[in-house]
Every structure is written in structure tokens, then in C-alpha cells.
Amino acid sequence: MRFPCTGCGACCWTINRHESHIVRDDPEHPFYFPYQWDETGKCENLDADNKCRVYDSRPLLCNVDGLIDALRLDRKTFHDVNIKSCWELADEFKLGEDARPVMIPAEIYAETPHEDTGFL
Numbered sequence: 362m363r364f365p366c367t368g369c370g371a372c373c374w375t376i377n378r379h380e381s382h383i384v385r386d387d388p389e390h391p392f393y394f395p396y397q398w399d400e401t402g403k404c405e406n407l408d409a410d411n412k413c414r415v416y417d418s419r420p421l422l423c424n425v426d427g428l429i430d431a432l433r434l435d436r437k438t439f440h441d442v443n444i445k446s447c448w449e450l451a452d453e454f455k456l457g458e459d460a461r462p463v464m465i466p467a468e469i470y471a472e473t474p475h476e477d478t479g480f481l
């Protein structure tokens with residue numbers, strides 16, 4: 362079960378809010394983030410179409426399932442925490458229902474085999 366991201370882009374508009382967690386000097390660290398953001402907090406990698414220019418090699422900080430694998434977190438728990446953050450951003454930016462990821466029932470996780478996201 363992959364994270365049900367809607368692709369709204371709001372987390373990339375507000376990457377500055379993670380500044381206190383970001384690690385700049387250790388590429389092996391799960392919170393390594395080598396990029397900058399503009400005065401609004403928007404990541405320099407977001408293009409005019411609201412897409413990440415480095416999506417296939419984006420940092421773990423930007424990859425919920427990659428972080429789950431790297432840190433061996435509980436998938437349902439970490440998904441739920443992040444889904445609620447997405448809801449808050451969707452509300453803050455008035456993005457509407459389509460931008461809000463759907464909360465997935467626990468039984469679906471239990472029924473769905475772990476998917477290798479390629480980080481381990």
C-alpha cells in the first residue's frame with residue numbers, strides 16, 4: 362500500500378517548515394535535503410506544472426514510503442500522520458476535497474503485501 366498522495370504539491374510549497382529537521386551535510390542521513398526554497402517556502406525543484414524536477418531521485422524527506430522503509434516505521438501509522446498533515450495543508454490553501462488523500466482502512470494494509478519501494 363503506497364502513500365495515497367494526490368499530487369497537490371502543497372508539501373513542496375512549504376518545505377521551509379521542515380527546516381529544523383533538515384540535515385545538510387550528510388547525504389546518508391534520512392533527513393538529508395540539499396535544495397533551497399524561495400521566500401514563500403516553495404522548493405526550487407518544483408516546476409511551473411507543480412511537478413518535482415527531481416522526483417525519481419527526490420530526498421527521503423520527500424518520500425513517505427521511502428522513509429518508512431529506511432526507518433522501518435509502521436506503514437499505517439506513518440501514512441495516517443502524513444495524511445492528516447496533507448489535510449491541514451489542503452485546508453490552509455483551500456485546495457478542495459480532491460487534494461485531500463483518503464484515509465485507508467487498517468484491513469487494507471493487513472491484506473496488502475509490503476511493496477518494495479526500492480530503498481532497502
Ligand code: SF4
Nearest residue numbers: 366367369370372447
Ligand atoms: S501535501 Fe500530501 S497529497 Fe499534497 S503533494 Fe504533498 S504528500 Fe501529496
Ligand code: SF4
Nearest residue numbers: 373404406407413423
Ligand atoms: S525535492 Fe521535489 S518532492 Fe521534494 S520538496 Fe522539492 S519539489 Fe517537492
